[in-house]
Amino acid sequence: MAPEPPLLSMSGITKSFPGVRALDGVDLDVQAGEVHCLLGQNGAGKSTLIKVLAGAHQPDTGTIRWRGEDVTLRSPIAAMRLGIATIYQELDLVEHLSVAENVHLGHEPTTAGFVVRGRAARASTAQLLARLGHPEIDPGRLVGELSAAQQQIVSMARALSHDVRLIVMDEPSAALDPDEVDNLFRIVADLTAEGVAVVYISHRLEEIRRIGDRVTVLKDGRAVAGGLPAKETPTREVVALMTGRNVEYVFPDRPASAPQGEPVLSVRGLSRDGEFAALDLEVRPGEIVGLAGLVGSGRSEILETVYGARKPSTGQVLVDGRPLRPGSVRAAVRAGLGLAPEERKAQALLMLESVTRNVSVSSMSRFARGGWIDRGAELGAARAATRELSLRPDNPSVPVRTLSGGNQQKAVLARWLLRGCRVLLLDEPTRGVDVGARAELYAVIRRLADEGLAVLLVSSEVPEVLGLADRVLVLREGRVVHEAPARELDEHRVLDLVMEGSPAS
């Protein structure tokens, strides 16, 4: 019996960066027409592996066989020519070019080799978009004007514009709403039906169960399990493989009695035209209030407006009953608000700086006399704050970019802890944080609340809101449609509320 060789077979791949062995003899087999899931915590080597596969990194050792033949992927173009396309998590589209221009970037249909045939490019782009279930995206529009989900579709269209046999998708569902995820899965199913293989990376185990055929688990640069059946392998086993220990996906206990006392944060009639309608809410010390809703329901916008990063159209934000100057971050920070934004790297962290400096940035004046910083005091305070949150490594002098997603989030929380903030605004606090670290982060957030902080939480993951918050406000299209204690709600009820009446359901 001579079985057909796998479409792709990588074996013994190693790749070292200065000081780090990112991949340590990884094997990966992918069959034509399968969805092969790649699982692993942050830093396990997933990104490096797909960059090797995309030709962006050259492996130190190891072989890559493509349809039974040894190949060397010298460059992204070489990988592209073989039919390997990669859709990165951080989309690599040119915002100021149109959809069609992006899709055909680098291989524009031309006349005489250099005159771009714009009409042909738009027509073929429209075809691709229709095939992807998004005929409403205009190929002539600028990519910068599209939503994150639409951009992802464009990125996919670009991959499909080549003659592709293998598509690598790096956390494609991270920026998508449930109905968009459904569409994504339909696309994946169509592709595999045509014999295209998909390497699918996700943190969400339930997704892998839905669409995956086989799973390879990476840990510390090694493949600790290859080709497990995706649907049958128990969750507990997968998590155990990823983390090296058995982790329950648990939320911390809520305090026995509901928080009393005067609300520290009150929002009255706050609105922003076109984003969200008049919103009222209150958060008491020790309370975690969650906002649940789909992408586009105005969640992030609400938090940023409360924080003064956006100017409200109407309404006001009060801290301890005193109104804040609208549209002023500085006023909000002075009054004791702190924001952990959704895009940590883009909106919160100074990636070139140490943990200390990231933690102290909002409290510098406390360590300064006449503008002069007492670095000893600064380091001590940063160390105390990061220790309190068990930030790893326990050395605040390391650059913040070397930290894992969860620890970067802790650095942001430590910033506000050090500042002595009283109201914490959390926007998708566990985005990009791996499973093992989430529980720890949940515990930290609960502990901060127990110590008297008021927390306003936004998350697209309903279980997270339900598990962590005391009280939940359900948003739909910029309006609060329901408010209830978290223990009175369940996931189905919330999903019903956010979808109710919407054309998608």
Add this chain to the structure above:
Amino acid sequence: MTELTSRRGLLFGAAAVSAGAFLTGCTSNESSDDDKPAANDQPAADDKPGKPVTIGYAGPQADHGWLNAINDNAKKRAEKYSDVTLEVTEGSNDTAQQIGQIETLINKKVDVLVVLPADGKALTQVGLKAMRAGIPVVNLDRIFNTPQAYRCWIGGDNYGMGLNAGHYIGEKLKDKADARVVELAGLDNLELTKQRTQGFDDALKNYPNIKKVARQAADFTVESGQAKMAQLLQAQSKFDALWNHDDDQGVGALRAIEQAGRDDFLMVGGAGALSAFQAIKQDNGVLKATVLYPPTMAASAIDLARALGQGKGIGGMAEYEIPASITLYSAVVDKDNVDQYMSTGFK
């Protein structure tokens, strides 16, 4: 020390003149009764009002003392004649802009054009255009590519400047064995700098005892003159003479010489700035002479343009027509003849 103090006195004198005698600084053309014995001050055609002439004048942007003096000379000279109307464009160093300005003057149908191009080669076409339109062009200093583009060219002699500077230094040092000279050149991008250096080198060939030991190029600015001269002084602990292409950068060069406390050589400048003339007259520093590149050529250009417009020749020449080309002499001004030139010094 006395040397330093007195030199400061001299600089002070320069500023006093600048405060008071601003208008008379460049040329003294206000009235012919008040004539000083300046070599250039005799108008070419006669002074009596004749046929009215409109002269279009397109000069450079006056971002340098010499260029400023050029524009001043032209304007003052034109004011002197009641029969001359001067159409002056805004000075420009941008070739495209200057072409546009000259085309505007052509369209206005001026009688004669006086053009000091930002770049002679690049403006040849517009010179040709004017000539074809029947407007005679007086090409000032920076020469067009072809004689067809001008009726008369008048300008300085860069090669002659170098030559005369070389001869002056040569004569001063001819009895000195193994004499060493240093050259502080102007902006090396310009052809005129190469011509000045070539003339200087050619002159020195007549004096086998003299060797040029160093050359650095500044860029006509005081700042660069100071910087490059300071380096030259450090590089050459002993030399006998210095030729500096330009009196403006010479201000900086003199400053560097003063700062280094050096006075063991003679210095010859170039162009003919007022401050240089005054230093030569005082004769208590290293600057002993300067070679002219007279900005009065602009005044002469106006005279030529007026004569062309009125169909006259130049007094003192047998020919009826004015010459096609006039190269000015790069006279050496030293202590003996400096008074004669003082009025032409520019600031």
Add this chain to the structure above:
Amino acid sequence: MTQHVSPPRGGTGKAAPVDGPPAWRGLLARADVRTLSLLGVLAVLVLIGGITKPDEFLDTRNLQLVLTQASVIGVVTVGMTFVIISGGIDLSVGAIVALASVWATTVATQEYGFFGILFTAIVVGVGCGLVNGVLIAYGAMVPFIATLAMLASARGLALQITDGRTQIVTVEGILDLGERDSYVLGIPPLVLVFAAVTVVGWLVLNRTTFGRRTVAVGGNAEAARLAGIDVRRQRLYLYLLSGLCCGIAAFLLIVLSGSGQNTNGNLYELDAIAAAIIGGTLLSGGRGTIVGSVLGVLIFTTITNIFALNNLQTDVQQIAKGAIIVAAVLVQRRTASTP
């Protein structure tokens, strides 16, 4: 698909670094490989100078000369470094130096003597910086455009003031300051000012909240804003600072050249940017050092000095300068990518 370029640092940067570094590595890390590589370049230059012209180059007077010539552009570069670290750019520095130097040397100003000149130079510098800062911070103009506009108008104004003439300084105190009698322990006063500006610049960048805010704004302006930093005010201050440095530099240039001229400060913007870049300052902001920038200035000045001493001409000097910029940046990238 040429888009798939990997970031300069590997995507696995999150992985844990190797275990506890030995003590000597810590020391080396503190000295900063970039700074060491620049010192290496400078050492090579000194070697070249010493070999080609031992008598003229290795000489106290030459050291004084090199440092003096570095002073004016050096002070400008310190200000420029702050601006670039903050993610901005100041193209108007040369023009501001020109304007401040001519405004401070007009006949009218000179009547007020030494302090009149000093005061005017600094006020004009700060004033131009204020205009830049307000346009950029509160007028939401791109720094490139705002300072380009300042470049054009300041040069124009300088030309208008001087009419293209060289304004000679007659104030004794100013002239004295540039001469050997004023040297303090063999150090020219200009160099002392340069040193003071460098030290203060270093302290401000590394030890004060102002410096931290500058780095934060340059590293990630949005993050800085959301962390409660007044980004706009910080930007305003930064261009004021650059203007102040230009004012000081203009004063030094007046002392050095004994005059004011509208052509002063020609292409300082490019020299200062080049020095900052080879000194390791990221043009995109967020990282840079004063020491690196000052070393960059000294490298350029030393090259000019060595070339002049060896009587090499301008064309060769310019080619070498370009080559050194490329070489320095390449060497740095190489040394920076190995820990």
